[in-house]
Amino acid sequence: MQFYRKEVYKKGAYLIKPEQSIEDFYFMKKGCVTYYTIEDGVTRVMEFFTEGSFFTDLYPYIEEIPSESYLEVTEDSTVYTISKTDALKVFDYSHSLERFGRLSMQKAFINNFQRINRMKNLSNQERYLQLLEKRPSLFQRVPQYLIASYLGLTPVGLSKIRKRLSQQ
Amino acid sequence: MQFYRKEVYKKGAYLIKPEQSIEDFYFMKKGCVTYYTIEDGVTRVMEFFTEGSFFTDLYPYIEEIPSESYLEVTEDSTVYTISKTDALKVFDYSHSLERFGRLSMQKAFINNFQRINRMKNLSNQERYLQLLEKRPSLFQRVPQYLIASYLGLTPVGLSKIRKRLSQQ
DNA sequence: CGTATTTATTAAACCAGTTTAATTAGAATC
DNA sequence: GATTCTAATTAAACTGGTTTAATAAATACG
Secondary structure, three states, X not given: OOOOEEEEEOOOOEEEOOOOOOOEEEEEEEEEEEEEEEEOOEEEEEEEEEOOOEEXXXXXXXXXXXXXXXXXXXXXXXXXXXXXXXXXHHHHHOHHHHHHHHHHHHHHHHHHHHHHHHHHHOOHHHHHHHHHHHOOOHHHHOOHHHHHHXXXXXXXXXXXXXXXXXXX | OOOOEEEEEOOOOEEEOOOOOOOEEEEEEEEEEEEEEEEOOEEEEEEEEEOOOEEXXXXXXXXXXXXXXXXXXXXXXXXXXXXXXXXXXXXXXXXXXXXXXXXXXXXXXXXXXXXXXXHHXXXXXXXXXXXXXXXXOHHHHOOHHHHHHHOOOOHHHHHHHHHHHHOO
């Protein structure tokens, strides 16, 4: 029983756009997807999903309401996709996969929680350095202004931080 | 089979302190527990757990490493406690409770995720107002400097925001 | 009670970001 | 290779916070 499907996307494609309902859960095999919203013309990057990430636009997925976000392929990508109905079937069928689901969710929760604390406790400069250390490849994969947004900065602000660092 | 126990704590007690290993998961029936760390003498509030919260110091709980945080009872509280071994037994025994566990984790994840975005997209003033609206009772229950810390501000900063608002 | 202690506010100097706008650098396209 | 378009940097004025320190208000307690 093959309950997921393999899909290949070109850079520039969208897995999800605003107004859409969310039917699928994704696993990133290879590539990069940027998860963002646009409010009042301002792009706000929430996450970059790269190799090994499970993801979707979770809140609309669960609540069965339309998305307000984009999942844009920012680098040619291979993803494994499972529909919501198939995911539920799998969980009904298998206690151990339900457990896997629980543990995955737990892991995602912890990641997020630690990220909150990182954000709260570190300066912007420190958070930039930490990102540079933990996910250096991002800086080759996505433009700097998206990284600035992800860090909660303006492009100008990030540029200033980089300058300050290069002068030391 | 009663797998949880009811416990009553007085204000000032600790469920968890640094160095301890985390054996239990908690459900807050009534009261308030403040979850914080102290680094370099600086208290950083991560969360206030009030009625209806499931909580523990999750990362050390899962990784089985010592905690670095405090769970301090900031208001007389009644909690239901379940040990890690009992929780695992329950999940082994019951697929539907495992599902409940997964869904609870999912809910916690979404809450957190939305909080991240709130933090990123809103000004400090807006986040203060939002907290005031969503959890007004907190301001009666915990001192303002802890709320400042929770919002990522200094007590002075929060006081200025309050003044600014009162002058409009 | 009155005194001691903790919490909240205020003031002043400072700083790391913002906004706006101009400039430079880099990529894509003809 | 020149042109065009997008991304990144720089500059200048500004803003919302910080830090430190003093003061005022609230709370605890002998």
